Amino acid sequence: MDTIELKDGGLLLCDDAFLTPDVADRYFESLRDNCQWEQKPGIFGYMQPRLIASYGDDGITYKYSGVENVALPWTATLLEIRKKMEAVNGDYNFCLMNRYRSGTDSMGWHADNEPEMSNVIGSLSLGATRKFRIRHNVTRETQTFEVGHGTLIIMAGTMQDYWQHEVPKTKKKVGERINLTFRKIVKD
Numbered sequence: 001m002d003t004i005e006l007k008d009g010g011l012l013l014c015d016d017a018f019l020t021p022d023v024a025d026r027y028f029e030s031l032r033d034n035c036q037w038e039q040k041p042g043i044f045g046y047m048q049p050r051l052i053a054s055y056g057d058d059g060i061t062y063k064y065s066g067v068e069n070v071a072l073p074w075t076a077t078l079l080e081i082r083k084k085m086e087a088v089n090g091d092y093n094f095c096l097m098n099r100y101r102s103g104t105d106s107m108g109w110h111a112d113n114e115p116e117m118s119n120v121i122g123s124l125s126l127g128a129t130r131k132f133r134i135r136h137n138v139t140r141e142t143q144t145f146e147v148g149h150g151t152l153i154i155m156a157g158t159m160q161d162y163w164q165h166e167v168p169k170t171k172k173k174v175g176e177r178i179n180l181t182f183r184k185i186v187k188d
């Protein structure tokens with residue numbers, strides 16, 4: 001596990017061999033074939049350039065483009081993955097999944113800094129290798145990571161307050177990628 005200390009107290013942990021390829025294959029296929037994937041509108045009404053699915057503890061809701069959504073109940077595969085993630089760090093009650101069907105699917109610059117969300121986010125990548133970039137809000141310092149089949153990234157510390165992240169589009173011919181971000185939503 002690499003530990004990267006970022007400016008202003010951000011912390012990024014990275015393990016590019018968190019899962020063995022055979023375990024990662026099993027998870028990828030199970031999640032691709034058994035989760036309720038949908039494409040949702042984002043800001044300005046355009047469809048988001050990727051598919052999403054959300055799972056979590058009973059009663060967990062999350063806001064998406066201004067609409068309150070209810071998380072679906074955990075699947076056996078997601079519970080197995082959550083246990084592995086929590087053995088490293090964190091304590092999660094919600095998982096937002098993103099499915100990038102090709103290089104034209106992407107996620108723009110953003111921070112996951114909603115007040116009801118914990119600062120620790122565990123992010124697991126499966127399938128095609130893509131770039132994951134982070135950028136400091138003020139200095140614009142940028143770092144790029146290659147996230148591949150079985151790569152674990154943990155975003156922690158003050159990272160969401162001072163840094164944004166993105167998964168850029170690529171012109172390279174790439175296969176599908178599934179990313180899972182495990183979070184803890186704290187309701188008052």
Ligand SMILES: O=C(O)CCC(=O)C(=O)O
Pocket residue numbers: 096098107112123125132147165166167179181
């Ligand atoms: O796909 C990724 O690696 C990033 C996903 C992400 O940033 C998010 O779900 O908030």
Ligand SMILES: [Fe+2]
Pocket residue numbers: 110111112165
């Ligand atoms: Fe994010």
